[in-house]
Amino acid sequence: MSNSVFSVLSRFVEEYRSSTPNKLKMIDAYLLYILLTGVFQFLYCVLVGTFPFNSFLSGFIACVGSFILAVCLRIQINPQNKGDFLTVSPERAFADFLFAHTVLHLVVVNFVG
Amino acid sequence: MAHLCLFSLLVLSLVIKTQTLTPSHHLTTSDVARLQAVLSQPLTDLKSAYYSVVGLSKLGIFVADADETCRFIKSNLDPSSVESLFYAAEASQALSGCEISVSNDTRDLLLATVSEDSTASQIHQSVSALSSLGLPLASQEVVSALKARISKEDNVLAIVLALQTASRLSQQAELGDILEEIEDLAARLDDLGGLYLQFEEGLEATALFVSAAYALSDHVDMEPPLKEDQVIQLVNSIFSKKSWDSLSEAFSVASAAAALSNNRFHVPVIVSAQGPAAVSHSHPFLQLQVTDVLCQPLTSATVLVESASAVTSKSAILSQAPFTLRDGVFELNFMDNQPASGYYQFSVVIAGDSRFVANHVELKVKVSTRVAINNMDLSVVDKDQSIGPKTTRVEYPTKAKASFMADSHQNFAMTFQLVDETTGVELTPHQTFVRLHNQKTGQEVVFVAEPDSKNLYKFELDTAERKTEFDSISGTYALYLMVGDATLENPILWNVADVVLKFLDEEAPSTIQAKTLYTPKPEIQHLFREPEKKPPTVVSNTFTALVLSPFLLLLILWFKLGANISNFTLSPSTILFHIGHAAMLGLMYVYWTHLNMFQTLKYLAIIGSLTFLAGNRMLAQKAVKRLERK
Numbered sequence: 001m002s003n004s005v006f007s008v009l010s011r012f013v014e015e016y017r018s019s020t021p022n023k024l025k026m027i028d029a030y031l032l033y034i035l036l037t038g039v040f041q042f043l044y045c046v047l048v049g050t051f052p053f054n055s056f057l058s059g060f061i062a063c064v065g066s067f068i069l070a071v072c073l074r075i076q077i078n079p080q081n082k083g084d085f086l087t088v089s090p091e092r093a094f095a096d097f098l099f100a101h102t103v104l105h106l107v108v109v110n111f112v113g
Numbered sequence: 114m115a116h117l118c119l120f121s122l123l124v125l126s127l128v129i130k131t132q133t134l135t136p137s138h139h140l141t142t143s144d145v146a147r148l149q150a151v152l153s154q155p156l157t158d159l160k161s162a163y164y165s166v167v168g169l170s171k172l173g174i175f176v177a178d179a180d181e182t183c184r185f186i187k188s189n190l191d192p193s194s195v196e197s198l199f200y201a202a203e204a205s206q207a208l209s210g211c212e213i214s215v216s217n218d219t220r221d222l223l224l225a226t227v228s229e230d231s232t233a234s235q236i237h238q239s240v241s242a243l244s245s246l247g248l249p250l251a252s253q254e255v256v257s258a259l260k261a262r263i264s265k266e267d268n269v270l271a272i273v274l275a276l277q278t279a280s281r282l283s284q285q286a287e288l289g290d291i292l293e294e295i296e297d298l299a300a301r302l303d304d305l306g307g308l309y310l311q312f313e314e315g316l317e318a319t320a321l322f323v324s325a326a327y328a329l330s331d332h333v334d335m336e337p338p339l340k341e342d343q344v345i346q347l348v349n350s351i352f353s354k355k356s357w358d359s360l361s362e363a364f365s366v367a368s369a370a371a372a373l374s375n376n377r378f379h380v381p382v383i384v385s386a387q388g389p390a391a392v393s394h395s396h397p398f399l400q401l402q403v404t405d406v407l408c409q410p411l412t413s414a415t416v417l418v419e420s421a422s423a424v425t426s427k428s429a430i431l432s433q434a435p436f437t438l439r440d441g442v443f444e445l446n447f448m449d450n451q452p453a454s455g456y457y458q459f460s461v462v463i464a465g466d467s468r469f470v471a472n473h474v475e476l477k478v479k480v481s482t483r484v485a486i487n488n489m490d491l492s493v494v495d496k497d498q499s500i501g502p503k504t505t506r507v508e509y510p511t512k513a514k515a516s517f518m519a520d521s522h523q524n525f526a527m528t529f530q531l532v533d534e535t536t537g538v539e540l541t542p543h544q545t546f547v548r549l550h551n552q553k554t555g556q557e558v559v560f561v562a563e564p565d566s567k568n569l570y571k572f573e574l575d576t577a578e579r580k581t582e583f584d585s586i587s588g589t590y591a592l593y594l595m596v597g598d599a600t601l602e603n604p605i606l607w608n609v610a611d612v613v614l615k616f617l618d619e620e621a622p623s624t625i626q627a628k629t630l631y632t633p634k635p636e637i638q639h640l641f642r643e644p645e646k647k648p649p650t651v652v653s654n655t656f657t658a659l660v661l662s663p664f665l666l667l668l669i670l671w672f673k674l675g676a677n678i679s680n681f682t683l684s685p686s687t688i689l690f691h692i693g694h695a696a697m698l699g700l701m702y703v704y705w706t707h708l709n710m711f712q713t714l715k716y717l718a719i720i721g722s723l724t725f726l727a728g729n730r731m732l733a734q735k736a737v738k739r740l741e742r743k
Binding site: 022025026029030032033034036037040041043044048049051059089090091092094095098099102105106109110112 | 645646647648652653656659660662663664666667670671674675676694697698701704705710713717721725728729732733735736739
C-alpha cells in the first residue's frame with residue numbers, strides 16, 4: 001500500500017519537474033511561500049494564544065487571499081487552459097491579479113490594527 | 114386696640130371650608146399700618162398728593178398738616194389739564210377747608226371733555242372734578258357718552274372708570290345700563306382654584322372694580338350681583354398682597370377695603386381666635402376677634418356657638434351658646450361645660466347685621482389638661498412563677514430607692530395609670546415610652562407601654578428575649594417614663610428607677626462600636642482596565658522570525674528556478690509602473706501607521722490610476738512582444 005503511494009508520489013514529482021513551464025513553477029514557489037507563512041501564523045495562534053485576534057485574522061486572511069489569487073493567476077496563465085480563457089490574456093490576468101491584491105491589501109491593513 | 118388683630122393666618126388655615134367660603138387672607142393691624150405708611154409718603158407731585166390724601170381719607174385718617182397740603186395742591190395745579198384738575202379737586206375735597214377757585218374757562222374745559230370723543234378715563238376725571246368742585250353737570254349727557262365709550266373701549270379699566278363716574282351722577286339719570294356692566298365685569302373675573310377671583314389685568318384693576326361696584330350700588334341702592342362666595346374670593350385676591358409696588362396699587366387696595374367695610378349690602382366678616390384656639394383649666398376662655406376687612410372690630414355683632422362637638426366621638430357638647438363681648442373681644446368660658454381633653458369642632462355664627470358675609474365659621478378648639486400618674490408599680494417576676502412578685506410602688510416624681518435586678522430567669526414588669534389631674538378620668542396619650550439608658554456606654558433602648566382594655570398601662574421586659582436590643586451588655590440601666598400628647602400641658606420625663614440587667618453569654622464586644630455609618634469610608638482606587646497578558650517578547654520575536662522565514666525560502670527557490678529580470682525594458686511606462694506599484698505598497702504601510710481609510714483611498718485613487726495607466730501600457734507592450742515572438 002505504502003509502496004503504491006510512494007510510487008505515485010515520485011511519479012507525480014517527476015512529471016511536475018519535467019512538464020511544468022518555468023513560469024508556473026515560479027508561481028508554485030510563491031504559493032508554497034504563502035502557505036508556509038499562513039501555517040506558521042496558525043501555529044503561533046494555537047501555541048501562544050489569540051491575542052491580538054484581529055491581527056491574527058488579518059494576517060491569516062491575507063495569506064488565504066493571496067493564495068487564492070495566485071492560484072487564479074496560475075490557472076489563467078497556464079497555456080494548457082487557453083481554451084477556457086479566450087478573452088483573458090496573460091497580461092490581463094496579471095493586471096487582475098495586481099488589482100485584486102490592492103483591494104486585499106487595503107482590507108488587510110485596515111483590519112490589522 | 115392696636116394689638117387686638119394678631120397675625121392669625123395659621124389659625125384660619127384650620128378653618129374647614131363648608132359650602133360658604135371664609136376669607137383666607139385679610140389685613141391685620143400691621144398690614145393696615147403699613148398701608149397707611151405707604152400712603153403717607155412725602156408728596157412729590159399732584160398725582161401722588163391725590164393718592165395719598167384720598168387714600169388716607171378712605172382709611173379714615175386725615176392728613177396732619179392740611180394747610181400745607183392744600184397749598185401744595187394749589188401751587189401744582191395746572192388749570193389747562195383735566196387730569197391735574199381732577200387730582201386737585203378730589204384731594205382738596207378730602208381735606209377740610211381747602212377750596213380751589215375755578216374760572217369759567219376751567220369749567221368750560223371740564224364740560225367740553227364730557228363727550229363721546231374723550232376716553233373713559235378723561236370723562237371720569239372731568240365728571241369727578243366737576244362734582245368735587247360743586248359745579249353743575251348734565252348727567253344724561255354723561256351717561257350717553259359713557260355708554261358710547263364702553264362699547265368702543267371694551268377693556269376692564271375703562272368700564273370700571275365708567276362705573277365710578279356713574280356713581281357721581283344724579284340719581285335721576287338712567288344708570289340701568291351702566292349698572293348691568295357690573296355683572297358683565299364680574300363674569301370676566303378669573304377663578305383661581307375656587308379661592309381667588311381677580312382680573313388678569315391684576316390686583317389694581319380688581320380692587321378698583323370692587324370699590325367702583327359698591328360705590329355705584331350704594332348710589333342707586335341696588336344690591337350688586339355678586340354672590341357671597343364671590344365677595345369672599347375677591348377679598349382673598351385683594352388682601353393677599355401685603356406690600357404694594359406703587360402708590361396707585363396701595364390707593365386701590367385702600368379704596369377696596371373702605372368699600373368692603375362700609376357699604377349697604379355686603380360686609381365680609383373676619384373671625385380669628387386670639388392666640389391659639391386652645392383652652393385649659395388655667396385659660397378657660399375661648400377668645401375670638403370679629404372684625405371687618407379693615408381690622409375694625411364689629412362690636413354690634415352677636416357671636417353664637419351653633420354647635421360644638423368632639424372630633425373623635427362626635428358627641429355634642431354645646432348648642433346655641435353666646436359669646437360675651439369684653440374689651441372688644443368675644444369670649445366664652447368653655448371649661449364650664451367640663452369638656453374632656455381633646456379636639457372640638459366649633460361652628461360659630463356671627464349675627465346682628467344682614468349685610469354680614471361669611472358669617473359662619475368653623476373652628477377647631479383644643480382642650481388641654483394636665484396628666485397625673487397613679488399606681489406606678491414596679492416588680493421583678495420570676496419566669497417560672499416560683500417566687501411571688503415583689504411590687505414596689507413609686508410616687509411621681511421621686512425615684513425608687515433600691516435598684517431592681519433582673520437576669521435571664523426573671524422579667525421586669527411595670528404597671529401604672531394615667532389620669533387627668535382635675536377630673537380623674539383615665540387618659541391614653543399618644544406617647545407613652547419607657548426608656549432604658551445605660552449610663553456607662555450611653556446606649557439607650559426605648560419601648561412602648563401599651564394600655565389594656567381597662568386603660569391600665571403595662572410594660573414587661575423579658576431580658577432573654579430582648580437581649581439583641583441591648584446587645585447583651587449587662588449593667589445598670591436608668592429607667593425613664595416619657596409621656597406626651599398634644600393635649601397635655603405637662604409632658605413627663607420621669608426617672609423611675611435603676612434596673613440592673615444581667616445577660617448570659619457576653620457576646621457583646623468589649624468596646625462598643627460606634628456606628629460607622631457616617632465616618633469616611635476607605636477610598637476606592639480606580640482600577641484601569643488591565644491590558645491583556647502578552648506573551649514574552651522572546652516568544653513573539655521567535656515567531657516573527659519564523660513567519661518571515663518562508664520569504665527566504667521563496668527567494669532561494671526563485672533563484673534556483675532561474676528567475677531573472679533580463680526582460681526588464683527601461684521604457685518610461687515600465688519605470689512608472691514599478692514606481693507606482695512600490696508607492697502603493699508604501700501607502701499601505703503609511704495607512705497602517707498614520708492615515709485613516711478616507712485619506713488612503715484618496716491617495717490610492719491618485720497613485721492607482723497612474724499605476725494602472727502605466728501598467729496597462731507596459732503590459733500591452735509585453736503582449737505585443739509576446740505575440741511577435743510567437
